Amino acid sequence: MVGCILRDMLLPRLCLMLVVLHAEETVASVSFSILVPGEKILASPGDTITLPCSVSPPFHPSEVRWYRPDKYDTPILLYKKLQVEEQEAADTQYTGRASLFGALEEGNASLKLDNLSASDSGEYVCYIQHDSWYERGRVLTEVRVLGSVPLISITDRGNGQVNVTCVSEGWSPQPTFTWRNRKGIEIKKGLNKVHSKDDQGLTTVSSWMLVSPSDSDGLFCSVGLPDQEMMESRVALHLSREQTCTPTGAWKDVVIAILALCLLGVGIYHLHKKGFIKWLLSQKNSNREEATDEEIVKFGQEEQMEHRANSNSCTEPTNSKELSEGTTEEIHSEKPPEKPKGEDKETNTEVDVSQTPEWDEAKQHKVLKLIVDEKTVPPSLTVKGKGATVYCPQPEKIHGHDNYFPHVLCTGPLSSGRHYWEVEMKKPDKQSWYVGVCSTTAAKLTPRVPITPENGFWVLHYEKGTGLFANTKPPLLVPTVKQLCKLGVYLNSSKKGIHTMSFFNAENGWPLCSFKYFKESGGLTPVLSPGLRDKYPLTVC
Structure with missing residues (x-):
């Protein structure tokens, strides 16, 4: 009698539990959704990051697959049959660096990546399957690397033109790149740009253009990431008259120079015949003997300042005054100029x-x-x-x-x-x-x-x-x-x-x-x- 009563009481409850469990399993097998972040995950080289991915409602999925776009058959990580499978076809770039992070039995299928490099930037796919139902979500990462300061080189192309090249390497992601003139106006015409990546995923950007120094006295090359301060280099373009004159006018300059030298030679010859040069040299030597160290230093300073004022023109190097052995006097001013050029x-x-x-x-x-x-x-x-x-x-x-x-x-x-x-x-x-x-x-x-x-x-x-x-x-x-x-x-x-x-x-x-x-x-x-x-x-x- 008692057994019948217990049977009548437990049987309905047992049936109800089976129905509930079956319903949950049916829901899980029929539909679920994947939760992934909508914003890009930023990192630096060498960092460890977690790519979040979970299912809703929570359950223990039968398969989790992380892979790069168009690389479904060579996954970064594959969880199947209650374990992470070792596959020959796996993406070798991530060997030893990828693992599941979190409680998978609670629906957390996040991926942990160690020792990031620039080549790890980009899109990742989180694929989850349970029975006949599957969903996928996409996670974006960006490994940021600041590249080198842009460096400018100049090559003479003749006919009064030079090829100006600016190169910066080691960037991730691809940086923005601009040329500006001395007034700060961006140059957009006549440019050539090339972007290339090395085996580490770092980008090298180079740009070049033909310019005439007579039309452009200075150029600025800027490179950087969108939300960070730009790196900038500058170059001043100066060509001497010999470099910029046309072939037609070159012989005129040569003739004028020869005539000037001839006239100068004739004048020096007549002065020498009259004894004027010999007297001038004797006066200069006597003045040098009377000059103090302070006057010599002052002369050196004035000579330097005069040369600095004329430094825009191209000149051959000249030798300085000889100083006595062991001297400790300074040849430059104790105070810098108020507004030195190129500072x-x-x-x-x-x-x-x-x-x-x-x-x-x-x-x-x-x-x-x-x-x-x-x-x-x-x-x-x-x-x-x-x-x-x-x-x-x-x-x-x-x-x-x-x-x-x-x-x-x-x-x-x-x-x-x-x-x-x-x-x-x-x-x-x-x-x-x-x-x-x-x-x-x-x-x-x-x-x-x-x-x-x-x-x-x-x-x-x-x-x-x-x-x-x-x-x-x-x-x-x-x-x-x-x-x-x-x-x-x-x-x-x-x-x-x-x-x-x-x-x-x-x-x-x-x-x-x-x-x-x-x-x-x-x-x-x-x-x-x-x-x-x-x-x-x-x-x-």
Whole structure:
């Protein structure tokens, strides 16, 4: 009797539970929806991110498949038969980097990606199937990488025209790119642009155009990501009359010059016959004997200022006055000019690529025997040869070096006065390097800090394909005929912490550029970097 009563009570409840379970299973097998974010997920190289994906209503799906568009058969990750399957056809780019994140039994099918690179940017598909019903959702990611500062190069094409090229590399995603003239007006006509990607998914953008220097005195090249500050480089276009005149008028200039030289020669001959030149030389020598050191320094300052005023024209380098051995007088003013041309806006450093540095003066000083401070050598570089040579032993194993600036410091800081040293590039086809000085504060900074005067670095930089440039903000291109094999560095430091540093081609004495009148009271330390693009070393001579 009791058994019948229990049976009558439990049977309806059991039937009800079976009906409910069957209904839930039917709902799940018939329809469900996928929840994914509508906004793009932003990340940086090396980050770990989660791509959210879940089902509604929550249940434990029988299959989860993550894949790239048009790569359904080579998934990033496949969950099936209650486990993540190892497949030969899986996308090898994500091997060891992809996993499910969250409680799958609760409907969370999110994908976790480790060690991101620029090539991971783009669209991902979350595909979920249960019985005969499936849904898919799309998740967008963007791995952002700031590329290099744009570098401008100029090639003479003849007939009064030059080809101006601007290149910037290492971007993700593809950056915006604009040319502007000196008035800030965007240039849209006559441009050529090319975008290319390397094996890491980073974009290189280059643009070029033909211009006439007589019609355009300056150009600005800007590149950057849409919602970030643009990086910019500038170039001033100046051609001498010999470069811009037409072939028809060239012979006229030659004839006029020859006639002028002939007239000058006749005049000098008559003055010499009358004894005037001999008297003038005797007067000049007597005046020199009476001149004080202060007057000589003043004359040097006036000579420099006069040359700076005429620096817009192309001139051949001239030698400076010879100074006595061991002199410590400064050849530049204790105070910089109020508005120097070509200055770095952040540091008030004047960078001059047309001024003639004093090569003869630099060579009067003994070459410093610098030694690399091995305590400053980063893991990516190696020092050998009694602390005189530095190089990158394994450039092929270094990735993401676009925002990494490893270098070594030499023994320092240097005292006030004049110092000259040389750095040799063992191979003329070396791809990158930089040489210069840094402040005592900058010497303690990490290699991730940009090498700029604002951060306490004054260097001459070389990148293959773009050439030499001073590390101002924006960079200033340094014209040169061929790649350097030996660089000369001449530093003139006053006791008040005002410095001028000049760079030369040490093989022929040809001047390259000068950093003028920059202030740093804590002393300066020589710095050099062989770059990370090849194994070829730099050696301090």
